[in-house]
Amino acid sequence: MNNGNTKAVPEAKAALSQMKYEIANELGLSDYQGMDKGNLTARQNGYVGGYMTKRLVEMAEQQLSGK
Numbered sequence: 001m002n003n004g005n006t007k008a009v010p011e012a013k014a015a016l017s018q019m020k021y022e023i024a025n026e027l028g029l030s031d032y033q034g035m036d037k038g039n040l041t042a043r044q045n046g047y048v049g050g051y052m053t054k055r056l057v058e059m060a061e062q063q064l065s066g067k
Helices: 010-026 042-065
Strands: none
Touching: 010 042
C-alpha cells in the first residue's frame, strides 16, 4: 500500500522535479530550486503543486484519448 511517502514510479522523480521548477518559473518564482520554501506563502507553494497536478491530469487525458 502506498502511504504517500514513496513514489509509485521512482524513475519519474527527476522529470517531476524539472516540471516543478519549470512551472514555478512560469509563475514568476525564478529561483524556486534554491529558494527557502518556508519563506513563500502557502498560496505560492500551493500554486506550484496545483499547476503540476493540472498539467499531469491534462497529460493523462491526452494519453487516454490517444492524442
